[in-house]
Amino acid sequence: MSYFFQQLVNGLSDGMIYAGMALALVVVFHGSGVLNIAQGEMATFSAFLAWAASSAHLPWPVVIIGVVVLSFVLGVGVERVFIRPVERASELNSLIVTLAVLLLTEAIIGSIWGFLPRSVPSPFGDGATHVGGVTITYQQIGAAATLAALLVLLYGFFQRTPVGIRMRAATDNAESARLLGVRVGWMLALGWGLAAAMGGVVGILAAPQFGLDDSIFLNVMLYAFAAATLGGLTSMPGAVIGGLLIGVTQTMSSAYVSFIGSDLNVVVPFALILAVLLIRPAGLLGRETAGRV
Amino acid sequence: MRVAASNLLSASKTKVLGRISATGASSVVLLLVAVGFPFVYSDFFVFQANQVLVYGIAILGLVLLTGLTGTISIGHGAIFGIGAYATALGMHDLHLPYPIALLFALGVGAIAGVLIGIPALRLRGAYLALVTLALTLVFPPLVLRFESLTGGAAGYSVPAIDAPQWSDLTLSQWLYFVTLVIGIVAIVVMQNIKRSARGRALRAIERSEPLAVAVGINVSRERITVFVISSAYAGLAGGLYALVSGAVAPDAFTFVLSSSLLVGAVVGGITSPIGALIGGVLVAVVPTVTATLPHGLPEYIYAIAVLLAVYLRPEGLASVPAGLIEFGRSLRARQTASATVARRQNHPESVPVKEGQQ
Numbered sequence: 001m002s003y004f005f006q007q008l009v010n011g012l013s014d015g016m017i018y019a020g021m022a023l024a025l026v027v028v029f030h031g032s033g034v035l036n037i038a039q040g041e042m043a044t045f046s047a048f049l050a051w052a053a054s055s056a057h058l059p060w061p062v063v064i065i066g067v068v069v070l071s072f073v074l075g076v077g078v079e080r081v082f083i084r085p086v087e088r089a090s091e092l093n094s095l096i097v098t099l100a101v102l103l104l105t106e107a108i109i110g111s112i113w114g115f116l117p118r119s120v121p122s123p124f125g126d127g128a129t130h131v132g133g134v135t136i137t138y139q140q141i142g143a144a145a146t147l148a149a150l151l152v153l154l155y156g157f158f159q160r161t162p163v164g165i166r167m168r169a170a171t172d173n174a175e176s177a178r179l180l181g182v183r184v185g186w187m188l189a190l191g192w193g194l195a196a197a198m199g200g201v202v203g204i205l206a207a208p209q210f211g212l213d214d215s216i217f218l219n220v221m222l223y224a225f226a227a228a229t230l231g232g233l234t235s236m237p238g239a240v241i242g243g244l245l246i247g248v249t250q251t252m253s254s255a256y257v258s259f260i261g262s263d264l265n266v267v268v269p270f271a272l273i274l275a276v277l278l279i280r281p282a283g284l285l286g287r288e289t290a291g292r293v
Numbered sequence: 294m295r296v297a298a299s300n301l302l303s304a305s306k307t308k309v310l311g312r313i314s315a316t317g318a319s320s321v322v323l324l325l326v327a328v329g330f331p332f333v334y335s336d337f338f339v340f341q342a343n344q345v346l347v348y349g350i351a352i353l354g355l356v357l358l359t360g361l362t363g364t365i366s367i368g369h370g371a372i373f374g375i376g377a378y379a380t381a382l383g384m385h386d387l388h389l390p391y392p393i394a395l396l397f398a399l400g401v402g403a404i405a406g407v408l409i410g411i412p413a414l415r416l417r418g419a420y421l422a423l424v425t426l427a428l429t430l431v432f433p434p435l436v437l438r439f440e441s442l443t444g445g446a447a448g449y450s451v452p453a454i455d456a457p458q459w460s461d462l463t464l465s466q467w468l469y470f471v472t473l474v475i476g477i478v479a480i481v482v483m484q485n486i487k488r489s490a491r492g493r494a495l496r497a498i499e500r501s502e503p504l505a506v507a508v509g510i511n512v513s514r515e516r517i518t519v520f521v522i523s524s525a526y527a528g529l530a531g532g533l534y535a536l537v538s539g540a541v542a543p544d545a546f547t548f549v550l551s552s553s554l555l556v557g558a559v560v561g562g563i564t565s566p567i568g569a570l571i572g573g574v575l576v577a578v579v580p581t582v583t584a585t586l587p588h589g590l591p592e593y594i595y596a597i598a599v600l601l602a603v604y605l606r607p608e609g610l611a612s613v614p615a616g617l618i619e620f621g622r623s624l625r626a627r628q629t630a631s632a633t634v635a636r637r638q639n640h641p642e643s644v645p646v647k648e649g650q651q
Contacts, residue, residue: 029419085604086603086604086607089603089607090363091418092359092363092365092559093603093607095365096555096556096559096599096603099552099599100599100600100603103592103599104592104597106592107593107596222430225423225426226423226427229420233419233420263437264434264435264438266430266431266434267431267434270424270427270430273423273424274424277420277424278412278415281415282420283420
């Protein structure tokens with residue numbers, strides 16, 4: 001039984017990471033209708049920044065705050081410079097632009113820090129606690145607590161603050177929002193910044209768990225895509241539920257189904273999203289959009 | 294008055310005729326260049342050209358699917374891989390002659406299209422793109438897992454084939470002509486689909502699905518048909534890839550292939566066969582050329598080139614000639630306008646109004 005709970009804990013802790021990244025994807029997609037394939041690579045960049053700062057022996061709070069602010073600025077910058085020219089272009093063209101941003105970010109990371117994988121210390125130390133035969137590392141507890149706090153903050157931001165409400169207005173009905181004096185373009189850029197900051201935090205938290213090299217977050221991000229799709233690309237709670245579900249199913253299936261093992265566990269989340277989408281084409285909590293004639 | 298009208302008529306007629314013969318002439322020239330190419334250049338370049346044509350055919354599948362219906366597929370790399378494995382296995386295990394193995398690849402690609410197309414019917418836009426992305430991610434690990442069938446990570450070498458004796462060609466030259474003929478047939482088929490009732494139905498669906506339903510188009514049937522045809526193109530292209538490269542291995546059919554096919558299609562031009570050819574060049578030749586550059590530089594160049602192409606020519610590079618003609622026309626119009634002004638300034642006496650005044 002403790003084996004089961006151990007798998008559950010591991011699954012949930014991976015799932016939290018996917019959930020955080022999925023949330024970043026949803027903030028961007030819901031805001032500007034762009035699937036940001038580069039989100040994971042941007043998070044990798046943030047994680048590298050954090051790694052570089054922490055190897056310079058800066059205290060962790062400074063590192064985290066600095067990286068989050070910098071990621072936010074970079075996110076806004078990416079939207080203004082790269083995405084804005086294709087704001088009105090087709091879905092496909094903006095997808096290709098984010099793909100190019102991914103390649104560009106990867107090249108930048110490669111030329112600054114090289115292509116060797118690195119091991120990253122955890123901000124929460126290396127210890128672990130044992131609860132009835134289940135080992136939970138401080139890293140897992142810390143990451144989960146931070147992400148949970150972040151979710152609450154984000155929720156509060158979108159529900160309660162004037163800026164958050166303006167951002168929601170800009171995504172729900174850009175035209176009306178514009179008439180009411182909301183600067184829709186900047187709200188979208190803000191969304192990108194927020195997503196990049198989220199991604200930065202997730203990157204810092206995930207690096208000790210997954211390791212760090214120039215493309216490590218490609219996989220994390222693909223699971224995050226699966227999570228966001230599962231929950232519905234327009235729903236934030238959906239992204240969180242999707243992330244946790246995928247983390248848990250993935251660990252459980254490779255722990256209990258010997259055929260799947262560790263090499264085929266990439267198949268599991270996608271079988272899951274296919275099954276869910278066949279029943280609910282807009283994901284678990286997503287909104288179906290009506291066709292316009 | 295009547296004379297003027299008939300003059301106008303004949304003028305427009307010669308213009309139309311001229312335009313038709315211009316397209317005709319340029320196709321003939323293009324064809325002559327294509328046929329002459331393998332005799333002028335060495336086998337190395339012919340091999341490269343084969344790859345361009347192979348990826349071009351795969352991108353034609355995307356041109357059909359995405360160009361006509363707006364459906365985004367990030368899964369064509371996997372279907373390409375399925376076609377390649379079908380050909381390799383068909384020739385190696387079933388001892389099929391290669392033309393039959395190519396048909397086998399076409400069929401397997403089409404079947405893959407049905408299997409993905411049916412669930413895809415329920416999905417739209419980003420959701421569908423992500424499901425096809427999933428296909429791309431799942432394919433290589435599955436190939437690795439079923440090692441006894443697929444040869445695992447090392448892959449398979451395709452049994453050697455020879456050019457027929459009567460042709461007196463090298464293998465590369467022979468494969469070039471095989472691929473060229475298949476490519477031309479693929480283009481003709483695609484253009485016919487575009488101009489048929491089905492093509493118009495598909496464009497109607499892209500415009501507005503509820504409207505298409507309202508005018509009596511069977512949306513599900515049309516969408517799945519185009520998915521199957523497009524997948525068959527990808528499968529066939531994969532089969533040709535196996536023949537041309539002589540081997541198949543799982544790391545050739547990853548996310549990188551799917552995404553570069555898509556990038557090739559968009560940068561080349563998602564609505565035209567010329568765009569597919571340009572896309573093929575991008576996928577096949579650019580990595581070979583940039584491999585000689587220092588590490589890191591190719592990625593920068595590639596990413597920036599893609600960005601510039603999408604920003605400056607959102608319709609793809611295939612729209613450059615049309616854009617140039619348009620530009621030339623506006624330039625000429627401006628020149629005539631300024632020439633008229635200049636004439637008036639230089640020879641004021643020739644302007645009728647002045648004559649009248651004198």
